[in-house]
Amino acid sequence: MQISFDQELSTLKEKILLMGGKVEQSIRLALKSIVDRDSELAKKVIQSDKDLNDLEIEIDEICHRLLALHQPMAGDMRFITSAMKINSDLERQGDLAVNMAKRALTLNQEAPLKPFIDIPRMADIALEMLKVSLDALVKRDSKMANQVRKRDDEVDDLNDLIFRELIEYMLEDKAKIKRALDIIQVSRDLERIADHATNMAEVVIYMVEGKDIRHGRGF
Amino acid sequence: MQISFDQELSTLKEKILLMGGKVEQSIRLALKSIVDRDSELAKKVIQSDKDLNDLEIEIDEICHRLLALHQPMAGDMRFITSAMKINSDLERQGDLAVNMAKRALTLNQEAPLKPFIDIPRMADIALEMLKVSLDALVKRDSKMANQVRKRDDEVDDLNDLIFRELIEYMLEDKAKIKRALDIIQVSRDLERIADHATNMAEVVIYMVEGKDIRHGRGF
Numbered sequence A, B: 001m002q003i004s005f006d007q008e009l010s011t012l013k014e015k016i017l018l019m020g021g022k023v024e025q026s027i028r029l030a031l032k033s034i035v036d037r038d039s040e041l042a043k044k045v046i047q048s049d050k051d052l053n054d055l056e057i058e059i060d061e062i063c064h065r066l067l068a069l070h071q072p073m074a075g076d077m078r079f080i081t082s083a084m085k086i087n088s089d090l091e092r093q094g095d096l097a098v099n100m101a102k103r104a105l106t107l108n109q110e111a112p113l114k115p116f117i118d119i120p121r122m123a124d125i126a127l128e129m130l131k132v133s134l135d136a137l138v139k140r141d142s143k144m145a146n147q148v149r150k151r152d153d154e155v156d157d158l159n160d161l162i163f164r165e166l167i168e169y170m171l172e173d174k175a176k177i178k179r180a181l182d183i184i185q186v187s188r189d190l191e192r193i194a195d196h197a198t199n200m201a202e203v204v205i206y207m208v209e210g211k212d213i214r215h216g217r218g219f
Helices: A002-035 A039-069 A074-107 A118-139 A142-172 A174-209 B002-035 B039-069 B074-107 B118-139 B142-172 B174-209
Strands: none
Touching (some): A002 A039, A002 A074, A002 A118, A039 A074, A039 B074, A074 A118, A074 B039, A118 A142, A118 A174, A142 B142, A174 B142, B002 B074, B002 B118, B039 B074, B074 B118, B074 B174, B118 B174
């Protein structure tokens, strides 16, 4: 029984990392479909969301099986319930990548407003946060997870910057409003992706350090 | 052992409903602090977030205890893991109420832009969605949960309407930009609260109907 439990726990880790890799890929390609104005690529991102949804369900089933058929020790149980929560965050990040890809389809029908600089920077930070959160989960490392929380402010600042800049565009020329609004949506999607990564990091910190830490930031 | 499990499961239901009630109250008071321009009330909402965070942790602990000390049957186990996921969504809705209250503190320092009509309507729908999702969880009723999903579009439409209207205000008079941006943020917070309620409903549908339903909407 113990070997089978360990095997299944390894499978869980593999699948969560696989899910993370696929979500990362979706976000990356959705961004590329906007920056390179590639609508075919955007359609692929939209289609591939089904794989993510199937994988989310598969991971949930593995977690349920681990909880039901074995009686995991406290540490492993917390790993399994944390993986379930992080699984939900990953799936929602996948949905946000689909939102970005749908926005690409609209944006690509109009002339470009300006070259993208801050949006790719935001995406880079959000992707880094996602990767480090998953790494922290698998390594059960709360220090790593803490680094993720700190980076969320950078993403929020970039989101504000982009928002204010695009408002200027709108005020300058009414013909730019529609495109500016679409880009604001992309920026919001990236901000939410980073928020989910932050939530994932907080789940890891709670898993490792216990109940006193999770809400220790105060106001 | 069986009675104690049933008792603890009842406690879990009570605590989740208590959490739901407190989050609902936070959202309601945050809205009131904006509409009535009541900064003292906004501060109370911000302070009360600590209670929500503590309760989230307490609920998580009950779930872990239920999973560890008893070996729940499949149906109960899915209820417990669903409660854990919904618990996270509730806590995040509480955070969004705090965001709204913080925005009230800024908005209340300036002259009002216009009376609030669509924002309270959005809040009403979001609060209704939240209540029905929790009811559906406790009653394990997927039909009820399905109603929640349908209402999310109404909230999205109102959010778009508010956004477009406020852009008009900004174009009309630059002095209104700052306030308009703050109200756009409030509208976004409410949209995200409704999104979390939708996620909660989807968790319930999956819990009741199993793996074939959750991602059945397609594109």
